[in-house]
Amino acid sequence: MGSKPCSPLCHLFAIAISFLLAKSVASEExxxxxxxxxxxxxxxxxxxxxxxxxxxxxxxxxxxxxxxxYGRRDKMYLKYRWQPLGCNIPRFDGKVxxxxxxxxxxxxxxxSLSSNQWQSLGCMLHSSALPSSNFTLETRGxxxxxxxPEYGVSVMFMKNGFLVxxxxxxxxxxxxxxxxxxxxxxxxxxxxxxxxTHTGRxxxxxxxxxxxxxxxxxxxxxxxxxxxxTWANWVDSKIDPTKVSVFxxxxxxxxxxxxxxxxxxxxxxxxxxxxEGGAYGGGxxxxxxxxxxxxxxxxxxxxxxxILLQSQLRKDGHPSVYVRGGVDCSHWCIAGxxxxxxxxxxxxxxxx
Numbered sequence: 001m002g003s004k005p006c007s008p009l010c011h012l013f014a015i016a017i018s019f020l021l022a023k024s025v026a027s028e029e030x031x032x033x034x035x036x037x038x039x040x041x042x043x044x045x046x047x048x049x050x051x052x053x054x055x056x057x058x059x060x061x062x063x064x065x066x067x068x069x070y071g072r073r074d075k076m077y078l079k080y081r082w083q084p085l086g087c088n089i090p091r092f093d094g095k096v097x098x099x100x101x102x103x104x105x106x107x108x109x110x111x112s113l114s115s116n117q118w119q120s121l122g123c124m125l126h127s128s129a130l131p132s133s134n135f136t137l138e139t140r141g142x143x144x145x146x147x148x149p150e151y152g153v154s155v156m157f158m159k160n161g162f163l164v165x166x167x168x169x170x171x172x173x174x175x176x177x178x179x180x181x182x183x184x185x186x187x188x189x190x191x192x193x194x195x196x197t198h199t200g201r202x203x204x205x206x207x208x209x210x211x212x213x214x215x216x217x218x219x220x221x222x223x224x225x226x227x228x229x230t231w232a233n234w235v236d237s238k239i240d241p242t243k244v245s246v247f248x249x250x251x252x253x254x255x256x257x258x259x260x261x262x263x264x265x266x267x268x269x270x271x272x273x274x275x276e277g278g279a280y281g282g283g284x285x286x287x288x289x290x291x292x293x294x295x296x297x298x299x300x301x302x303x304x305x306x307i308l309l310q311s312q313l314r315k316d317g318h319p320s321v322y323v324r325g326g327v328d329c330s331h332w333c334i335a336g337x338x339x340x341x342x343x344x345x346x347x348x349x350x351x352x
Contacts, residue, residue, distance in 0.1 A: 110191030
């Protein structure tokens, strides 16, 4: 028996269903935040990358992070794009970003990994939106500011690796450093971890303080969590989330032990490709649990830039021997991995 022909009402119903389905798909494409976890995925080869040439399009970047300028010959590390599971994220557009941020202040607060991301964002903006336009770069006190006058946008970096105060080699776990300078900023991106792991000559503190009590020694990750809680309490008490966007940059992986990616190498030297797939065998840094615990207990909304997995998979993205002295398997080449952190920052700001 043949099927009945569709009535005019049936046709209208079918058209309506098709429209709703198409709208749903379009909505997911327009807002990837609704359709997937941006921080789970893998690195895929993309010949359209990198987004810029640091040597010719980024006049203010730290030359120590321009790996090509310091003699790196392999260029595959520039050709990988982060692909989240279940969705696509928009390609970074500097003009769109600057229009979205017109008249606003953006500040990165943290250690040299924050500086890494700040420099990357500056390069991305200058190269994609304003290669022939003016910018200003100045340092005053604790803050270095990159400004794009045409848009009234300031992108700042404040070096502050502990977030809490360090006075006479004492870490004051209940006192923030420079928090008065965070007031009036529209987008704040905080980071703190790597300095807490320093030992030997790199360790810059001898003891801790809470209130009037001096503590000669304590578990570092306990101290780290107390400091993060001090920061979180400031955010909860001082920030209006309807006016200010606050991000916390998660832990950036280091690659000093080849066994973590099942290779005999001692470190990242000579690595030219990412770890394949979306899993890493090296375990989780000690501070990760503290970060997640503190953020989960905050009253105000903070966007967690969970860059841990992305960075773990990129054993190939470090300056390694292409720096002045030593081996650097902690920081990242520019162009490179931090560009993705900013692409995710861009995605979140555009869709919230």
